[in-house]
Each structure stands twice: as structure tokens, then as C-alpha cells.
Amino acid sequence: MSGFVFSEKPIEMVEGEGAYLYDDSGREYLDMGASYACVPLGHGHEAVQSAVTDQLGRLTYVQASYPVEIRTELYERLAAVAPGDIGNVWLCNSGTEANEAALKFARSATGNSKIIATELAFHGRTMGSLATTYKEKYKKPYEPLMGDVEFVDYDDPAALAGAVDEETAAVIVEPIQGEGGINPASTAFLQRAREATAEAGAALVFDEVQTGMGRTGAMWACERAGVVPDMLTSAKGLGNGFPVGATLCRDWIAEDYGSHASTFSGGPVISAAAEATVSTLVDAEVPAHADEVGIYLREQLAERLGDSIREIRGRGLMVGIEVRRGSNRVLRDLALEHGVLALPAGRTVVRLLPPLTIDRDQADEVVDALEAVVG
Numbered sequence: 087m088s089g090f091v092f093s094e095k096p097i098e099m100v101e102g103e104g105a106y107l108y109d110d111s112g113r114e115y116l117d118m119g120a121s122y123a124c125v126p127l128g129h130g131h132e133a134v135q136s137a138v139t140d141q142l143g144r145l146t147y148v149q150a151s152y153p154v155e156i157r158t159e160l161y162e163r164l165a166a167v168a169p170g171d172i173g174n175v176w177l178c179n180s181g182t183e184a185n186e187a188a189l190k191f192a193r194s195a196t197g198n199s200k201i202i203a204t205e206l207a208f209h210g211r212t213m214g215s216l217a218t219t220y221k222e223k224y225k226k227p228y229e230p231l232m233g234d235v236e237f238v239d240y241d242d243p244a245a246l247a248g249a250v251d252e253e254t255a256a257v258i259v260e261p262i263q264g265e266g267g268i269n270p271a272s273t274a275f276l277q278r279a280r281e282a283t284a285e286a287g288a289a290l291v292f293d294e295v296q297t298g299m300g301r302t303g304a305m306w307a308c309e310r311a312g313v314v315p316d317m318l319t320s321a322k323g324l325g326n327g328f329p330v331g332a333t334l335c336r337d338w339i340a341e342d343y344g345s346h347a348s349t350f351s352g353g354p355v356i357s358a359a360a361e362a363t364v365s366t367l368v369d370a371e372v373p374a375h376a377d378e379v380g381i382y383l384r385e386q387l388a389e390r391l392g393d394s395i396r397e398i399r400g401r402g403l404m405v406g407i408e409v410r411r412g413s414n415r416v417l418r419d420l421a422l423e424h425g426v427l428a429l430p431a432g433r434t435v436v437r438l439l440p441p442l443t444i445d446r447d448q449a450d451e452v453v454d455a456l457e458a459v460v461g
């Protein structure tokens with residue numbers, strides 16, 4: 087074996103610019119997946135590239151216990167864009183670590199252990215986050231996982247409220263499930279989760295690893311529902327391709343978080359990438375643009391695909407198209423015949439998570455390709 091454990095695609099990518107990727111034969115692909123929402127500003131974004139290059143020239147790394155200007159700026163930036171008063175920031179390297187931290191913080195701050203998650207949830211692949219992930223195929227070979235996790239129906243306010251009690255440390259929810267099939271929660275569900283956790287003294291955690299960073303047409307999906315959690319986790323698009331995650335939390339959590347730590351927490355180069363990404367999203371009003379193009383894209387999809395698909399779900403530029411056959415075939419045809427890259431979300435959903443900077447012409451391009459493949 088020559089040493090890889092991941093499945094590979096039969097296309098080698100060598101270059102990226104904006105919403106496009108180029109393979110080793112020079113073929114152009116419209117990247118409607120942004121490699122799982124990881125490049126919200128598109129490939130090779132000027133502001134991020136130059137922030138990283140500048141920081142590389144100054145200081146690549148110093149242990150996290152020394153304050154570093156760029157990390158302090160990132161803390162301030164994230165606190166400024168955080169919904170409500172969840173401005174305490176813990177930095178890490180990935181989404182699963184951000185959730186792992188949230189679970190540990192909740193247990194420490196509440197003194198309880200029970201965690202409530204939702205059916206079809208995806209929160210990551212390390213042992214704790216994995217225990218709150220729903221699908222057996224991700225978990226089975228690694229059991230026993232962290233215990234005391236209970237799953238309730240997604241988007242069922244009564245089931246959730248019934249499960250939360252005095253023993254509960256946290257409820258963890260994606261405001262729109264990504265991996266689970268692009269399933270948006272109703273505002274009523276998120277509000278009920280807020281009330282039930284507040285009454286019981288448990289922490290409400292929103293996993294915005296996929297929905298955050300402007301993806302749904304607002305900086306955070308929970309803003310659209312007007313519900314502020316006790317903790318919010320971010321990663322994927324946070325560094326526009328650089329590996330960084332964050333757990334934002336309220337004071338009562340930060341004051342009693344225990345002794346969690348990580349060597350690379352908020353390294354200078356990664357902080358520079360995230361700071362540039364967040365400030366560009368805010369200054370260029372990217373979430374509002376994503377909202378507008380997302381509405382257009384979903385309208386066009388509905389109009390042009392009609393009955394040849396089952397359903398279109400999502401918000402902003404987080405779009406799920408439930409197709410009438412296996413999504414893998416559709417994705418392959420989109421890529422090989424039309425040069426459009428998209429993602430699956432379960433067996434029958436084609437998932438679009440493009441750079442938030444795409445324009446209407448690029449939205450038209452994906453609609454044309456989908457019409458040709460499934461129409």
C-alpha cells in the first residue's frame with residue numbers, strides 16, 4: 087500500500103481561481119461544492135493570500151500562551167460578528183474539535199453529562215463528536231464511543247423539550263442539517279430548544295460548521311431564526327481553505343470551561359487566514375450577496391427542473407436537490423460531461439455549497455448542467 091486511506095476522485099486538481107478549479111489537463115470545472123463549503127470567498131482570494139503571506143514573513147508560530155496581535159484581532163472580529171453575547175472564543179483546527187470543545191465545556195460548566203443530539207445529525211468524527219453523530223456507518227467500527235448521548239427527532243419541538251431535563255449538559259443541533267440531507271429546522275424548533283435548555287440550565291450548542299460564515303445568507307444561520315445559543319461552533323469556511331475552527335460561548339461557559347487546550351490553537355498564520363476571511367465577508371457584505379444569488383438559484387432550479395426532481399431545500403447558498411435516482415450518477419455526469427462539481431448529502435440529494443461570491447451567470451451554468459443531466 088502506498089499510504090492513503092481515503093477514497094480518491096479520478097481527477098487531479100492543480101489550480102484554483104475564484105469559483106473555478108483546473109485539472110492536470112487544463113480542463114476547467116465550476117466548483118459548486120467549494121470542497122465542502124471550505125472556500126466561501128473562492129479559490130486564491132487576494133485578501134486571504136496576502137494576509138497569510140505577510141504573516142508567514144513575520145512569525146509562523148509561537149506557543150498559544152503568548153498573545154499574538156493577529157490572533158487578538160481575530161478574537162475581536164469573531165466577537166463582533168457573534169450573535170448576541172457569545173463573544174468568548176476558543177480556537178482549534180477543525181469542525182470536530184470545535185464540537186468536541188463545546189461538549190467538554192458544557193459538561194464542565196453544568197456538571198452534567200447527558201448530551202442530546204438529533205437524528206441524522208453530523209457533528210464530526212473524533213470520539214466525542216462522533217458519539218453525537220447519528221448514522222451507524224460512521225460509528226459502528228469504533229464503538230464504544232462517549233456515552234450518555236440521546237437522539238431525538240430533528241425538527242420536533244415537543245420531542246426535544248421532553249428529552250431535556252435537570253441532568254442535561256447540552257443540546258447540540260445544526261440549524262440546517264448538512265450531511266444529513268440539507269434539512270432546515272423550523273424557527274419553532276430552534277426557539278423551543280432555546281427555552282427548554284434555558285429552563286433546565288443546560289447549554290444550547292448550534293453546530294454552524296457548515297451553515298456559518300455567510301452560507302445561508304446571514305453570517306450565522308441562527309440569526310435568521312433570531313435564536314442565540316450558549317455556544318456556536320464554526321470551521322469549514324472560517325479560514326477560506328486554511329484549517330481553523332472556533333467555539334464561541336457565553337460568559338457562564340467561559341468562566342467554568344475546565345482545562346481544555348490545544349497546542350496549535352490560533353496559530354498566527356491560521357489566525358491571519360481567518361481574520362482576513364471574516365473581515366472580507368463583513369466588509370464586502372458577502373452574506374447578503376449569497377442570500378440574493380441563492381434565491382435566484384433556487385428559483386431557477388425550481389422553474390427549470392420542475393417534476394424531474396423531488397424537492398429543493400435550503401437557504402442562501404446551501405442548497406439540496408432531492409433527485410429521483412442515485413445522486414452519485416448525477417454528480418459523476420455533472421463533473422465529467424458538464425465540468426460542474428457538486429456534492430452528495432446522502433444517497434438521493436445533490437448538495438450545492440458554492441463559493442458565496444458566485445454570480446447569476448454561474449448560477450445559470452449549474453442550472454443548465456442539472457437540466458441536461460436530470461431534466
Ligand SMILES: *Cc1c(COP(=O)(O)O)cnc(C)c1O
Pocket residue numbers: 179180181182183185208209210211260264265293294295296297321322
Ligand atoms: C464537516 C462538519 C463537521 C466536522 O468538521 P471537520 O472539520 O471535518 O472535523 C461538523 N459539523 C458539521 C455540521 C459539519 O458539516
